[in-house]
Amino acid sequence: xxxxxxxxxxxxxxxxxxxxxxxxxxxxxxxxxxxxxxxxxxxxxxxxxxxxxxxxxxxxxxxxxxxxxxxxxxxxxxxxxxxxxxxxxxxxxxxxxxxxxxxxxxxxxxxxxxxxxxxxxxxxxxxxxxxxxxxxxxxxxxxxxxxxxxxxxxxxxxxxxxxxxxxxxxxxxxxxxxxxxxxxxxxxxxxxxxxxxxx
Numbered sequence: 001x002x003x004x005x006x007x008x009x010x011x012x013x014x015x016x017x018x019x020x021x022x023x024x025x026x027x028x029x030x031x032x033x034x035x036x037x038x039x040x041x042x043x044x045x046x047x048x049x050x051x052x053x054x055x056x057x058x059x060x061x062x063x064x065x066x067x068x069x070x071x072x073x074x075x076x077x078x079x080x081x082x083x084x085x086x087x088x089x090x091x092x093x094x095x096x097x098x099x100x101x102x103x104x105x106x107x108x109x110x111x112x113x114x115x116x117x118x119x120x121x122x123x124x125x126x127x128x129x130x131x132x133x134x135x136x137x138x139x140x141x142x143x144x145x146x147x148x149x150x151x152x153x154x155x156x157x158x159x160x161x162x163x164x165x166x167x168x169x170x171x172x173x174x175x176x177x178x179x180x181x182x183x184x185x186x187x188x189x190x191x192x193x194x195x196x197x198x199x
Contacts, residue, residue, distance in 0.1 A: 003069065003070055003094050004067060004069045004098050004099075005088055006072065007085055007100065008027050009021075009081055009127075010026075010078065016160075020161065021078060023175070024103045025073050026171075026175045028072070030175050030178075031183075032052070035071075038050060039073065046074065047072050048072070048075060049072055049073075050070070050071040051069075053068055054066065054067050054187065067186065068092075072084065078126045079129060081129045082129035082130040082134065086133040086134060096139045100140040100185065101139060102182065105143035105145050106146060106147070106155055107148075109147045110145050110146055111170070112145035113144055113174070113181060115193050116141050116194075117138065117141070118137050120137065123155070140185065144174060144178050181197040
């Protein structure tokens, strides 16, 4: 059975840790925590990697039903995420259809979540880079709403600002919900996960 490649999109380093643009990293960290596994930085991979398996009982499972899952946090910065994704796909033998990109989404209000397959990049540089590197946009996406910036603030500046402290608890709830959606997607398929989480 082919491995899943779950790509959390974000920028590496503590300076970016709680930025809106780093929701993908936060979800990848939550999934690794559930799996009881840690990230390593394999030589030449250009990413932090966590290998685990998933069963209907959750991440970290074993047995005949266990599907291999590779969690990836690119170290390339958002604009070049595709380089790390392409390397991981080649190394682990993952087709684009088994790639799941988890990312922030300006066109969804904060608190909303959408899963989809394929589509454009909608101005998201991480998605654009992955599409370019894989030669296709036909991969799965878990889109986590952050809403549009207030007033005249440029979207590029907005995504690179931290969530306010007043939203910390709400962000944690959204990260957990997105991680739940990823598990539902891997175990039950896209339609099942969409019915459960799209809103």
